[in-house]
Amino acid sequence: MATKSKNPVWVFFASVKLALFLLITLASTSIIGTVIQQNQPAGQYVQQYGENMAGLIQMLSIDDMYNSWWFLALLGIFSLNLIICSLERIPNVIRIIRKDNLTTNPERLHKMRLHKSIQLSGSPAAAQQAVTDYLAGCGWKTKSRDKENGPLLFSQKGGWTRFGVYIVHVSILTILLGAVIGSSNFAQKVLHKPDFAFKGSIMVPESQETDFIFAFQSGDKIDLGFTIRCNYFTIEYYDNGMPKTYLSKVSVLEDGRPVPLKNGETVHNLEVNRPLTYKGITFYQSSYQPYSDFLVNITNTNSGEGHTHNSIISEGKQIEFADDNISFGIINQETRGEAVQRVKIWFTDNQGDPSIFWLNNDQEAVIERPSGEYTLRVKQLYATGLQVTKDPGVWWVYTGCGMMLFGLFVAFFMSHRKIWAHVYEDDGQPTVIFAGSANKNKVGFEKIFTALVDGFKESKKV
């Protein structure tokens, strides 16, 4: 350590001054990105801030400042500072924890802030045994060493809690490492494996499927390695018109066959806050797109299950299902905004007058015709917008978060506590002096110490 501490670079990165400087710098530069809108087209900065300012913004990548070279460099120096300042201090902590506290001169016990002497009866050996047993009974297992005027006993707890602050430091590094592992930039530019970690999106119309997505920013196509299908999409509303649920029913297909998902079924109800993860890739309900086409589903109930026809149709077009000898069309529609409320259906089996009627969107109708009974459902076609993420670093981040909370708790609320007891003869009578210290929460430790000593006094009375 001594040789290393002479290296000025090492000293620079180990210093707390650097840490304070970095915290101030990170805090104050972070403000910029909350005031200047991020990731806007270049023209907008020119319009908003003028030619010169916009030039500066581009030069310093302030339009994407949290990914800019200088901000990442700050985070890099911050990481180095954390590592080196921890490495610099941990040996000293180990020295403190391993310290042989039995070398303490018993005289010092009388000068400690917390100490208390108690006179005992009987032999010194019995007194030592009594103190040892009592402390062990209270959870303080002692070691002892004979001193000139009697044995010194020592016990400590929570030495490891001195590492609390370093647990926090390591937790920050773990989170940053997780962020790097999960970064699509890192996967693309360093690993050259864009499918290792990515964020992207895809629009999938109902009844359609996809086996790729488009990455954010680059717009590159990324293969999923399997197929995802959107079976159904709907929006539910509250009475006051606020959206209540965005729901996509999705399936995952491998070799063309739907596979069972985590819930054991082949269909997952994808909602906001209820994503679907398959093979490390997670799908989120993020947007939707209504179309002017319709999904039609007609079943001839007399001829059984086999005679179900699904198809997509636009308004004003007619379709025919020759095997059942039926024709169908949508001749009018009623919309609210972009959402179709109901449609006017034209339906015939080429026997008698066609059936013409209004039907609510996505509601089943039963049509009695001379040729038999048909059920019919017409639904406005939607595409569901999925955000698709593969982030192999997220568990590092979560582990780091857990470590951080644990480390903060240890660093702030747990302490390294030490108890000494020295048994000696005072005027020919065995006497024990207890002393104690803690590196943190001294008030709390004082209570523990007082209770411990009082308890011993009590036990001697009996």
Place this chain on the structure above:
Amino acid sequence: MNSSQLFGITTLTYLLSSAFYIGLLIFKNKKIGLIGLGLAIFGATALTAALGLRWYESYQLGIGHAPLTNMYESLVFFAWCTTLFYIFLEFKFKIRVVGAFVMPFAFTAMAYASFAKGINQQINPLIPALQSNWLIAHVMTCFIGYAAFAVAGGLGLMYLLKKSAVNRGLAENSLTGGLPELKIIDDLTHKTIIFGFMWLTAGIITGAVWANEAWGTYWSWDPKETWSIITWFVYALTLHARFTRGWSGSRIAWLAIIGFISVFFTYFGVNFLLSGLHSYGSS
């Protein structure tokens, strides 16, 4: 009795409590302080009932959810956390006069929630993004942190007032004479910041986990997220300055105040001045 009546009673009680605590500061009469505390406890009880009732009322409307979903509810919850945290401090550390620096915060939050323009008091159903169990965990952890930082800010202010009085050699019977000793205020500020820092950290983490669950990214540098990390940096700086450089006294008091300004901006400024993912918090 409905929840809005109870909210009104609370607002009035907090005003009276603030007045009595300030009275304690001026007249140094213990009885006045005791009334201030009694009013604070009564107000907090009424507010607890009001929050519970509002929660219940939301179920009556068929849109049941915890009352933590818009600016009105969050202000009220902030007032609730701050008062409870302060009452706890008063019982633990026996420093009654601090109420004069804390209860006005709680009253202001209640009054602003009730009377400010553009704050919607209606119980609205939850939009899909907010329909998550993380909602309660995230809002609670954040606001316990905010409450502690509000108290720390009040303590910092108190420290600086006392300090300037001491420096000018003002006598014990002046306005600041009734304040606790500088060392005690300093220690309490530090403890409060530690407590708040734990909860702020937990609040940021629950927010990150939730964001990952809802949007597929645990951190997107949205202004609210960024300001929360700025606040975290400010308090991390404060703790390091104290632990490793031995800072205390006025410098820590200033940092407690700067920290609270940052908290205030995270909570308020972001919603009103900047745009981002947290927009549902602004009405």
